[in-house]
Amino acid sequence: MTVQLVAPRARKDVVWQQADTTANYHRSRQAVPFAEAQFEIVERVLRAHEVEVLHLLDLGCGDGIATQAMIDRFPVSRAALVDFSEPMLDAARQRFVEAExxxxxxxxxxxxxDWLAEVEQSAPFDLVISRYAIHHLPHERKRSLYAETFDLLRPGGxxxxxxxxxxxxxxxxAAFDRMLxxxxxxxxxDRETIEDTERAYRNRQDADTNILAPVEDQCAWLRAxxxxxxxxxxKALELAVFGGRRLRH
Ligand SMILES: C[S@@+](CC[C@H](N)C(=O)[O-])C[C@H]1O[C@@H](n2cnc3c(N)ncnc32)[C@H](O)[C@@H]1O
Structure with a gap:
């Protein structure tokens, strides 16, 4: 059964289901800095906590870039990837078509x-990862999703x-926007001016889809x-890596 957790509202995030939004995102994704540094931090945090990543879940997976980064670093044997955008899911299917x-x-x-029952079939997970996706949800749904995530982890995950x-x-x-x-x-x-780039950035299809919450608040939600x-x-301006562990017992 699908449970409606958030009152219906004019949804802006559905632009992610359009092929042009997806294509535009993939064109500009490499301009978002620190991707490799962030994955390295994720790896170091997991190794320090002795989390051997065999089973993982990727929430808002897009084309599966975060799952791929974990496969490259850990002996992942099973991965579940959730997204609501068919163009993104197609890209993920293509990426993993020959994966072992x-x-x-x-x-x-x-x-x-609506995805939880299917994902539960692959649970429990050593790692639930998400990259640049949950900030599209209202804060109350971020919190309830974090609670669902907790239940999907194995103890110690x-x-x-x-x-x-x-x-x-x-x-x-402004410092973040300028960097991007x-x-x-x-x-x-070469012929595109920085003003052209700024105009295109501010008018991009997904410009209205961010619902950002302070990292301190989100860490407090996790503890609660x-x-x-x-x-x-x-943390580098707007870009953060944060998370926590489910107790071993
Ligand atoms: C900025 S992209 C990030 C994609 C990928 N994780 C990455 O790092 O490249 C945001 C992703 O969140 C997904 N997304 C946004 N709102 C969603 C929702 N309500 N349910 C499922 N996926 C959602 C989009 O379809 C898109 O794939």
Whole structure:
């Protein structure tokens, strides 16, 4: 049964189901800095906590980039990937078509929990990872999703979120926007001016889909749910890596 957890509202996140949003995101994704540094932090945190990642869940997986990064670093044997965008899920299917990992692609809307029953068939997980996806959900749904995540982990397993988080003021926000605009501009053709890039960035299809929460608040939510060893292990302006562990017993 699908449980409606959040009052229906005008949804903006559904632009992610469009092929042009997906294509635009994949074109500009490499302009978002620190991707490798973040994956390295995720690996170090998991190794320090002696989490051997065999079974993982990727929430808002897109084309499966985070799952791939974990496969490259750990002996992953089974992965479940959830997203509500068919173009994204197609990209993930293509990425893993020859993978030696048991990959289960689960079409599902994180705003509700229509995907949970199918994912539970692959649970418990050593790692639940998410990258740049949960910030599209309202705060109350972020919190309830974190609680569902806790229940899907094996004792000792970890949840790690690589995420856009709320800046403390407009100046920090401006510093982040500038960093991203310059990064996207660096990928653009020579004739595109930085003003062109900024205009395109501010008018992009998914510009209205972010619902950012401070990382401190999100860490507090995790602790209240029962996660231990909660920390923000990486932060550069709006980009953060945070998460926690389910107790071993
Ligand atoms: C910025 S992309 C990140 C994709 C991928 N994790 C990555 O790191 O490249 C955001 C992803 O969240 C997904 N998403 C947004 N809202 C969602 C929802 N309500 N349910 C499921 N997926 C959602 C989008 O379809 C998209 O794949």
């Amino acid at each position: 990992v048991d990959v289960r692609i689960v079409p599902g809307d994180l705003l509700v929990n 970890m949840f790690i979120n690589i995420e856009h988080v709320q800046s403390p003021n407009v100046e920090y926000q 605009i310059e990064g996207i501009h660096g990928l653009a053709e 749910i029962g996660f231990v060893d909660v920390d923000c292990s990486f």
